[in-house]
Amino acid sequence: MPTYAVTGATGRLGRLVIEHLLDAGVPATEIAAVVRTPEKAADFAARGVEIRQANYDDPSTLPGAVAGVRRLLLISGDNPGQRVAQHTAVIDAAKLAGVERLIYTSILRADTTRNPLAPEHKATEEVIAASGLPYTILRNSWYTENYTDQLPQYLQTGVILGATGGSRVSAATRADYAAAAVAALTRQEDGNAVYELGGTAFTFDELAAAVTEVTGTTVAHRDLSATELAATLENVGLDAGTAGFVAALDHSIAIGELTTDSDDLSRLIGRPSTPLHDAVRAAHA
Incomplete structure (x- = not known):
């Protein structure tokens, strides 16, 4: 069994x-x-x-x-x-x-x-x-792939749009979170446990710089208000509900809700989280 x-x-x-x-x-x-x-x-x-x-x-x-x-x-x-x-x-x-x-x-x-x-x-x-x-x-926290999956779009437009107000997001790769899940499944734990998991935090400016460095194509970050981002997304074809939802997620980053100083992820997986540049490089391969 x-x-x-x-x-x-x-x-x-x-x-x-x-x-x-x-x-x-x-x-x-x-x-x-x-x-x-x-x-x-x-x-x-x-x-x-x-x-x-x-x-x-x-x-x-x-x-x-x-x-x-x-x-x-x-x-x-x-x-x-x-x-x-x-x-x-x-x-x-x-x-x-x-x-x-x-x-x-x-x-x-x-x-x-x-x-x-x-x-x-x-x-x-x-x-x-x-x-x-x-x-x-x-x-x-967020998957780094939420961003690296959009790499073709970033390279085509030369822009990363966001409404994060320069705040950081403690994203990590799916592989990092999977490793944490395996650790939680296989380790002996006394009582109940809650882990706050996130990788090394980065801003969208830093994301744009990493994409530029790895790909050789200049990509810039354009920061909007949540209202402006929702309107922009509607203009490119998203329905109002979806556009507003995406903007609300970025607003959550802007007010610091997807950033953590916790080292729970690295402690669970026994290593640092995957660096942003490595994740971008893997997506560009």
């Missing part, structure tokens, strides 16, 4: 967690990949990982997906507005199955931030605390 289970195992973070578990020497037979579409996990199945089909939106599929598992990583769902109900269904199944520890991927400062993504994470943390399950909360 598998020791570890990872939900959303064919997502971008989930895949990295499974890979990191295998690279850490965890036998494939001790890992269960919980997925909606088993065909997408065929490569893991070929390596001996147990594939368990389940759907956050179908609670009846969840008890079997976590049965016999000692440690469960609940990767937050990607459907805003539905996540509390989805996560609660997984937590209920984990409690019924007698899972020994639940690990959850939350957001930085979930209990205090005004980030528009935070309320569902905060509510999920409250459900976990009320469940009585021993837990580890991984409060992740």
Whole structure:
């Protein structure tokens, strides 16, 4: 019976967690990949990982997906507005199955931030605390890939638009957060734990400088107000709701809510977080 289970195992973070578990020497037979579409996990199945089909939106599929598992990583769902109900269904199944520890991927400062993504994470943390399950909360800041995935656009336009007011964001790569999740899954932890995770902070000016240095193409940062950024995004085709949401995320950076001085990430993974230049270089390769 598998020791570890990872939900959303064919997502971008989930895949990295499974890979990191295998690279850490965890036998494939001790890992269960919980997925909606088993065909997408065929490569893991070929390596001996147990594939368990389940759907956050179908609670009846969840008890079997976590049965016999000692440690469960609940990767937050990607459907805003539905996540509390989805996560609660997984937590209920984990409690019924007698899972020994639940690990959850939350957001930085979930209990205090005004980030528009935070309320569902905060509510999920409250459900976990009320469940009585021993837990580890991984409060992740932004992915560096939120920016490096936009590298082609930056190079085409020569501009990084933002509304961060010169504030820093403690972003880290998905691989860094995956390594932290593996550490949380495999380490012995007494009681409950909450980790505030973020990499070495950078400004958008520093992001633009890194892109320029790595690619040889001059890219500048243009800082706008949140209102101006929303209007600009609407002008290039985003609907008003999405544009306003993106601007609100940048405003969260501007007021310091996605920056942390915590060294929890580097302590968990046993090394510094991936440098910005390295992340840009990998995206440009």
